[in-house]
Amino acid sequence: MPGRGEQNVSVSQKAYEILEKAKKKGETLSDVIVRLSETKIAGLQRRGEKEIMTSDGKRLVVRIDQDKCAGAESCVSTAPEVFALDPKELGGFRRGAQPLGMREVGEETVDGDTIVLAAKSCPYRAIYVKDVATGEELAGYP
Ligand code: SF4
Structure with missing residues:
Protein backbone atom coordinates (compact mmCIF):
# COMPACT_ATOMS: atom_id res chain seq x y z
CA MET A 1 0.00 0.00 0.00
CA PRO A 2 1.37 3.43 -0.90
CA GLY A 3 1.77 5.98 1.90
CA ARG A 4 0.08 9.41 2.14
CA GLY A 5 0.67 11.43 -1.03
CA GLU A 6 2.20 8.44 -2.80
CA GLN A 7 0.80 6.66 -5.83
CA ASN A 8 1.51 3.37 -7.48
CA VAL A 9 2.27 3.57 -11.20
CA SER A 10 2.74 0.78 -13.71
CA VAL A 11 5.78 0.95 -15.96
CA SER A 12 7.08 -1.38 -18.65
CA GLN A 13 10.02 -3.66 -17.93
CA LYS A 14 12.25 -1.45 -20.09
CA ALA A 15 11.19 1.72 -18.24
CA TYR A 16 11.75 -0.05 -14.93
CA GLU A 17 15.30 -1.03 -15.96
CA ILE A 18 16.07 2.57 -17.02
CA LEU A 19 14.78 3.88 -13.68
CA GLU A 20 16.74 1.29 -11.70
CA LYS A 21 19.93 2.23 -13.55
CA ALA A 22 19.26 5.92 -12.94
CA LYS A 23 18.62 5.30 -9.23
CA LYS A 24 22.01 3.60 -8.91
CA LYS A 25 23.60 6.72 -10.42
CA GLY A 26 21.78 8.92 -7.90
CA GLU A 27 19.39 10.44 -10.45
CA THR A 28 15.83 11.37 -9.46
CA LEU A 29 12.76 10.54 -11.52
CA SER A 30 12.62 14.20 -12.65
CA ASP A 31 16.26 14.00 -13.83
CA VAL A 32 15.40 10.92 -15.91
CA ILE A 33 12.30 12.51 -17.46
CA VAL A 34 14.21 15.69 -18.39
CA ARG A 35 17.14 13.70 -19.80
CA LEU A 36 14.94 11.41 -21.89
CA SER A 37 12.77 14.23 -23.25
CA GLU A 38 15.88 16.23 -24.15
CA THR A 39 17.31 13.19 -25.94
CA LYS A 40 14.08 12.77 -27.90
CA ILE A 41 13.94 16.42 -28.92
CA ALA A 42 17.61 16.42 -29.92
CA GLY A 43 17.05 13.24 -31.93
CA LEU A 44 14.13 14.70 -33.81
CA GLN A 45 15.95 17.92 -34.50
CA ARG A 46 19.01 16.14 -35.78
CA ARG A 47 17.38 13.61 -38.06
CA GLY A 48 20.01 11.78 -40.05
CA GLU A 49 22.73 12.20 -37.42
CA LYS A 50 22.73 11.17 -33.80
CA GLU A 51 25.01 10.92 -30.84
CA ILE A 52 24.51 7.66 -28.99
CA MET A 53 25.87 6.87 -25.53
CA THR A 54 26.58 3.14 -25.65
CA SER A 55 26.31 0.58 -22.87
CA ASP A 56 30.11 0.18 -22.95
CA GLY A 57 30.69 3.86 -22.23
CA LYS A 58 31.37 5.22 -25.71
CA ARG A 59 29.76 8.25 -27.29
CA LEU A 60 29.28 7.57 -30.98
CA VAL A 61 28.13 9.88 -33.75
CA VAL A 62 26.04 7.88 -36.22
CA ARG A 63 24.93 9.25 -39.57
CA ILE A 64 23.13 7.69 -42.53
CA ASP A 65 23.84 8.79 -46.07
CA GLN A 66 20.35 8.44 -47.50
CA ASP A 67 21.67 8.75 -51.06
CA LYS A 68 23.79 5.62 -50.63
CA CYS A 69 21.24 3.55 -48.71
CA ALA A 70 19.40 1.14 -50.99
CA GLY A 71 17.46 -0.65 -48.28
CA GLY A 91 8.63 9.83 -45.88
CA GLY A 92 8.72 8.49 -49.41
CA PHE A 93 10.08 5.43 -51.14
CA ARG A 94 13.21 5.19 -53.25
CA ARG A 95 14.09 2.50 -55.75
CA GLY A 96 11.41 0.32 -54.19
CA ALA A 97 13.12 0.43 -50.80
CA GLN A 98 12.02 2.32 -47.72
CA PRO A 99 14.52 4.91 -46.53
CA LEU A 100 16.46 4.09 -43.39
CA GLY A 101 15.97 5.86 -40.11
CA MET A 102 17.47 5.78 -36.66
CA ARG A 103 15.28 4.97 -33.71
CA GLU A 104 15.28 6.90 -30.48
CA VAL A 105 17.97 4.94 -28.66
CA GLY A 106 17.91 4.99 -24.86
CA GLU A 107 21.22 5.92 -23.25
CA GLU A 108 23.48 2.92 -22.55
CA THR A 109 21.07 0.39 -24.06
CA VAL A 110 23.15 -0.77 -27.05
CA ASP A 111 26.86 -1.59 -27.09
CA GLY A 112 29.24 0.21 -29.43
CA ASP A 113 30.44 -2.95 -31.20
CA THR A 114 26.89 -3.79 -32.30
CA ILE A 115 26.45 -0.34 -33.84
CA VAL A 116 29.83 -0.51 -35.61
CA LEU A 117 29.12 -4.06 -36.82
CA ALA A 118 25.76 -2.95 -38.23
CA ALA A 119 27.38 0.00 -39.99
CA LYS A 120 30.15 -2.18 -41.41
CA SER A 121 27.59 -4.71 -42.63
CA CYS A 122 26.17 -2.13 -45.05
CA PRO A 123 27.26 -3.12 -48.57
CA TYR A 124 26.99 0.55 -49.68
CA ARG A 125 28.90 2.02 -46.73
CA ALA A 126 25.91 4.25 -46.12
CA ILE A 127 26.38 4.44 -42.34
CA TYR A 128 29.10 6.60 -40.84
CA VAL A 129 30.20 6.07 -37.23
CA LYS A 130 32.70 8.15 -35.31
CA ASP A 131 33.93 7.91 -31.72
CA VAL A 132 33.41 11.38 -30.23
CA ALA A 133 36.11 11.00 -27.56
CA THR A 134 38.92 9.73 -29.80
CA GLY A 135 37.77 11.17 -33.13
CA GLU A 136 38.31 7.73 -34.66
CA GLU A 137 36.17 7.00 -37.71
CA LEU A 138 34.86 3.49 -37.14
CA ALA A 139 32.71 2.88 -40.22
CA GLY A 140 31.62 4.45 -43.51
CA TYR A 141 32.73 7.70 -45.09
CA PRO A 142 32.51 11.12 -43.43
S1 SF4 B 1 22.55 -1.90 -44.76
FE1 SF4 B 1 23.04 -0.01 -45.87
S2 SF4 B 1 21.79 -0.09 -47.68
FE2 SF4 B 1 20.93 -1.53 -46.20
S3 SF4 B 1 19.38 -0.42 -45.09
FE3 SF4 B 1 21.27 -0.28 -43.93
S4 SF4 B 1 22.19 1.61 -44.66
FE4 SF4 B 1 20.67 1.10 -46.15
Whole structure:
Protein backbone atom coordinates (compact mmCIF):
# COMPACT_ATOMS: atom_id res chain seq x y z
CA MET A 1 0.00 0.00 0.00
CA PRO A 2 1.37 3.43 -0.90
CA GLY A 3 1.77 5.98 1.90
CA ARG A 4 0.08 9.41 2.14
CA GLY A 5 0.67 11.43 -1.03
CA GLU A 6 2.20 8.44 -2.80
CA GLN A 7 0.80 6.66 -5.83
CA ASN A 8 1.51 3.37 -7.48
CA VAL A 9 2.27 3.57 -11.20
CA SER A 10 2.74 0.78 -13.71
CA VAL A 11 5.78 0.95 -15.96
CA SER A 12 7.08 -1.38 -18.65
CA GLN A 13 10.02 -3.66 -17.93
CA LYS A 14 12.25 -1.45 -20.09
CA ALA A 15 11.19 1.72 -18.24
CA TYR A 16 11.75 -0.05 -14.93
CA GLU A 17 15.30 -1.03 -15.96
CA ILE A 18 16.07 2.57 -17.02
CA LEU A 19 14.78 3.88 -13.68
CA GLU A 20 16.74 1.29 -11.70
CA LYS A 21 19.93 2.23 -13.55
CA ALA A 22 19.26 5.92 -12.94
CA LYS A 23 18.62 5.30 -9.23
CA LYS A 24 22.01 3.60 -8.91
CA LYS A 25 23.60 6.72 -10.42
CA GLY A 26 21.78 8.92 -7.90
CA GLU A 27 19.39 10.44 -10.45
CA THR A 28 15.83 11.37 -9.46
CA LEU A 29 12.76 10.54 -11.52
CA SER A 30 12.62 14.20 -12.65
CA ASP A 31 16.26 14.00 -13.83
CA VAL A 32 15.40 10.92 -15.91
CA ILE A 33 12.30 12.51 -17.46
CA VAL A 34 14.21 15.69 -18.39
CA ARG A 35 17.14 13.70 -19.80
CA LEU A 36 14.94 11.41 -21.89
CA SER A 37 12.77 14.23 -23.25
CA GLU A 38 15.88 16.23 -24.15
CA THR A 39 17.31 13.19 -25.94
CA LYS A 40 14.08 12.77 -27.90
CA ILE A 41 13.94 16.42 -28.92
CA ALA A 42 17.61 16.42 -29.92
CA GLY A 43 17.05 13.24 -31.93
CA LEU A 44 14.13 14.70 -33.81
CA GLN A 45 15.95 17.92 -34.50
CA ARG A 46 19.01 16.14 -35.78
CA ARG A 47 17.38 13.61 -38.06
CA GLY A 48 20.01 11.78 -40.05
CA GLU A 49 22.73 12.20 -37.42
CA LYS A 50 22.73 11.17 -33.80
CA GLU A 51 25.01 10.92 -30.84
CA ILE A 52 24.51 7.66 -28.99
CA MET A 53 25.87 6.87 -25.53
CA THR A 54 26.58 3.14 -25.65
CA SER A 55 26.31 0.58 -22.87
CA ASP A 56 30.11 0.18 -22.95
CA GLY A 57 30.69 3.86 -22.23
CA LYS A 58 31.37 5.22 -25.71
CA ARG A 59 29.76 8.25 -27.29
CA LEU A 60 29.28 7.57 -30.98
CA VAL A 61 28.13 9.88 -33.75
CA VAL A 62 26.04 7.88 -36.22
CA ARG A 63 24.93 9.25 -39.57
CA ILE A 64 23.13 7.69 -42.53
CA ASP A 65 23.84 8.79 -46.07
CA GLN A 66 20.35 8.44 -47.50
CA ASP A 67 21.67 8.75 -51.06
CA LYS A 68 23.79 5.62 -50.63
CA CYS A 69 21.24 3.55 -48.71
CA ALA A 70 19.40 1.14 -50.99
CA GLY A 71 17.46 -0.65 -48.28
CA ALA A 72 19.53 -3.86 -48.15
CA GLU A 73 18.60 -4.03 -44.45
CA SER A 74 21.67 -5.77 -43.04
CA CYS A 75 22.08 -2.86 -40.61
CA VAL A 76 18.49 -3.34 -39.44
CA SER A 77 18.96 -7.06 -38.81
CA THR A 78 22.25 -6.49 -36.95
CA ALA A 79 21.05 -3.62 -34.75
CA PRO A 80 17.23 -3.40 -34.82
CA GLU A 81 17.33 -1.28 -31.64
CA VAL A 82 19.08 1.46 -33.62
CA PHE A 83 18.09 1.22 -37.29
CA ALA A 84 14.69 0.83 -38.89
CA LEU A 85 13.20 1.15 -42.32
CA ASP A 86 10.32 3.47 -41.59
CA PRO A 87 8.44 5.18 -44.41
CA LYS A 88 6.18 7.05 -41.96
CA GLU A 89 9.09 8.65 -40.09
CA LEU A 90 11.14 9.62 -43.09
CA GLY A 91 8.63 9.83 -45.88
CA GLY A 92 8.72 8.49 -49.41
CA PHE A 93 10.08 5.43 -51.14
CA ARG A 94 13.21 5.19 -53.25
CA ARG A 95 14.09 2.50 -55.75
CA GLY A 96 11.41 0.32 -54.19
CA ALA A 97 13.12 0.43 -50.80
CA GLN A 98 12.02 2.32 -47.72
CA PRO A 99 14.52 4.91 -46.53
CA LEU A 100 16.46 4.09 -43.39
CA GLY A 101 15.97 5.86 -40.11
CA MET A 102 17.47 5.78 -36.66
CA ARG A 103 15.28 4.97 -33.71
CA GLU A 104 15.28 6.90 -30.48
CA VAL A 105 17.97 4.94 -28.66
CA GLY A 106 17.91 4.99 -24.86
CA GLU A 107 21.22 5.92 -23.25
CA GLU A 108 23.48 2.92 -22.55
CA THR A 109 21.07 0.39 -24.06
CA VAL A 110 23.15 -0.77 -27.05
CA ASP A 111 26.86 -1.59 -27.09
CA GLY A 112 29.24 0.21 -29.43
CA ASP A 113 30.44 -2.95 -31.20
CA THR A 114 26.89 -3.79 -32.30
CA ILE A 115 26.45 -0.34 -33.84
CA VAL A 116 29.83 -0.51 -35.61
CA LEU A 117 29.12 -4.06 -36.82
CA ALA A 118 25.76 -2.95 -38.23
CA ALA A 119 27.38 0.00 -39.99
CA LYS A 120 30.15 -2.18 -41.41
CA SER A 121 27.59 -4.71 -42.63
CA CYS A 122 26.17 -2.13 -45.05
CA PRO A 123 27.26 -3.12 -48.57
CA TYR A 124 26.99 0.55 -49.68
CA ARG A 125 28.90 2.02 -46.73
CA ALA A 126 25.91 4.25 -46.12
CA ILE A 127 26.38 4.44 -42.34
CA TYR A 128 29.10 6.60 -40.84
CA VAL A 129 30.20 6.07 -37.23
CA LYS A 130 32.70 8.15 -35.31
CA ASP A 131 33.93 7.91 -31.72
CA VAL A 132 33.41 11.38 -30.23
CA ALA A 133 36.11 11.00 -27.56
CA THR A 134 38.92 9.73 -29.80
CA GLY A 135 37.77 11.17 -33.13
CA GLU A 136 38.31 7.73 -34.66
CA GLU A 137 36.17 7.00 -37.71
CA LEU A 138 34.86 3.49 -37.14
CA ALA A 139 32.71 2.88 -40.22
CA GLY A 140 31.62 4.45 -43.51
CA TYR A 141 32.73 7.70 -45.09
CA PRO A 142 32.51 11.12 -43.43
S1 SF4 B 1 22.19 1.61 -44.66
FE1 SF4 B 1 23.04 -0.01 -45.87
S2 SF4 B 1 22.55 -1.90 -44.76
FE2 SF4 B 1 21.27 -0.28 -43.93
S3 SF4 B 1 19.38 -0.42 -45.09
FE3 SF4 B 1 20.67 1.10 -46.15
S4 SF4 B 1 21.79 -0.09 -47.68
FE4 SF4 B 1 20.93 -1.53 -46.20
